[in-house]
Amino acid sequence: MSALSAVMYREGKIRATNALFIFWDVVYPLGYLLVFGVGMNKALGFSGLPTDYHAFFLAGVLGMAGFGIASNTAWSFFMDRDNGIFYEMLTYPISRAEYLLGKVLFNVAIGLVQAFITVLLARALLGVPLRPDRFPLLAAAVVVGTAGWFFFYAIFALAIRRNDAFNTVTSIFYFVFLFASSMFYPIDPLPVAFRAVALVNPITWHVDVMRFATIGLGDPRSVALEAAGFVAFTLVSFAGALLVLRREG
Numbered sequence: 001m002s003a004l005s006a007v008m009y010r011e012g013k014i015r016a017t018n019a020l021f022i023f024w025d026v027v028y029p030l031g032y033l034l035v036f037g038v039g040m041n042k043a044l045g046f047s048g049l050p051t052d053y054h055a056f057f058l059a060g061v062l063g064m065a066g067f068g069i070a071s072n073t074a075w076s077f078f079m080d081r082d083n084g085i086f087y088e089m090l091t092y093p094i095s096r097a098e099y100l101l102g103k104v105l106f107n108v109a110i111g112l113v114q115a116f117i118t119v120l121l122a123r124a125l126l127g128v129p130l131r132p133d134r135f136p137l138l139a140a141a142v143v144v145g146t147a148g149w150f151f152f153y154a155i156f157a158l159a160i161r162r163n164d165a166f167n168t169v170t171s172i173f174y175f176v177f178l179f180a181s182s183m184f185y186p187i188d189p190l191p192v193a194f195r196a197v198a199l200v201n202p203i204t205w206h207v208d209v210m211r212f213a214t215i216g217l218g219d220p221r222s223v224a225l226e227a228a229g230f231v232a233f234t235l236v237s238f239a240g241a242l243l244v245l246r247r248e249g
Contacts, residue, residue, distance in 0.1 A: 005102075006094070006102070007094070007098065007099060007101075007102025007103060007105075007106075008102050008105050008106045010102075011102070011103055011106035011107070028065075028068075029061045029062065029064060029065040029114060029118050030061075030117065030118050030121055030122075032061050032064065033054060033057060033058060033061045033118065033122060033126070034125070034126075050217065051129070051215060051217065052126075052128075054122070054126050054128065055122075055126070055128045055129060055215050056186075056211070056215075056217070057184070058118070058119070058122050058128055058211075058214055058215065059207050059208075059210035059211035059213075059214050059215075060182075060183035060184055060207055060211075061118060062115055062118060062119075062138075062142065062207075062210050062214075063145065063183055063203060063206050063207040063210060064178065064183065065111065065114050065115070065118070066111055066142060066145040066146045066149055066206070067149050067174070067177070067178070067203070069107050069110060069111055069114070069146055069149075069150075070107070070146055070148075070149030070150035070152070070153050071149070071153050071170050071174075073103060073104070073107045073150050073153075074150060074153035074154045074156070074157040075153075075157060075163075075166065075167075075170075076103075077154065077157040077158060078157065078163045078166065096242055096245045096246050097242055099245070100151065100154065100238070100241055100242060100245065103150070104146065104147045104150045104151070107146055107150060108142075108143050108146045108147060111142050111143070111145075111146040112139060112142055112143070115138065115139075115142045119138070119214065128214070128215065129215055130214055130215065131213065131214065131215060131216045134212070134213040134214070134216070135213070137209070137212070137213040138210060138213035138214060141206065141209045141210045141213055141227075142210075144230060144231060144234055145206045145210075145230070147234055147238075148202070148206075148230060148233055148234030148237055149237075151234060151237035151238040151240070151241045152233075152237040152240075152241075153170065153173075154237075154241040154244075154245075155237065155240045155241050155244055156169050156170075158241065158244040158245055159244050177201060177202075177203045178203060180194065180197045180198050180201055181198050181201045181203040181204040181207060182198060182203075182204045182207050182208055182211075183203060183204075183207050187199065187204065202229070202230055202233045204226070205226035205227070205229050205230040205233070206226075206230050208222070208223055208226050209223055209226055209227045209230065
């Protein structure tokens with residue numbers, strides 16, 4: 001068994017001990033779409049959008065799911081520290097990069113299953129007008145997005161020693177990244193200062209790419225720039241997480 005396979009196998013065994021984790025990661029985004037997306041569409045109308053709100057919000061739900069899966073996976077470093085397996089694994093014949101990649105690959109698989117279920121049911125239940133020709137782009141966005149946010153969160157999970165401090169940091173990130181982005185609403189009508197923050201927010205880049213890949217909304221040139229920006233964010237985050245992990249031993 002290769003090093004990557006071994007780490008992925010371990011991640012699968014951990015998740016299998018509590019199927020609720022997988023159920024939550026896979027199903028809860030659909031609940032957001034049905035309750036929040038449909039509710040906002042009915043209550044407020046959002047007549048200024050070029051599509052129904054639940055179609056617009058689909059990409060936001062997918063982005064939120066990737067963000068949540070990454071946060072939960074990074075939190076597992078604390079559990080590994082508590083039971084001592086983290087430091088034991090650092091003595092195994094696997095590189096630090098393989099350790100990080102093995103963790104993220106299993107969760108990428110969960111992210112792809114979650115995205116498939118959410119998109120399928122969004123079409124079946126809500127009639128969201130999808131663009132099947134762009135599904136390869138959507139799959140790539142889910143893979144890179146899940147990996148990018150995991151590496152980003154791993155930097156803090158590895159650098160912070162206290163679980164409560166990490167949870168405080170993730171809560172702040174959750175509020176800032178999600179609400180100062182294009183996840184819930186288009187950013188063009190927003191005040192200049194708010195729009196400026198949203199435009200440099202990696203969540204905006206990620207969600208805009210998935211919105212383009214699911215319903216075809218967005219300018220191709222701008223989306224290409226945002227995709228390149230998020231890939232750069234992922235690489236920088238991976239380098240940062242690897243640097244912090246190497247300091248552990």
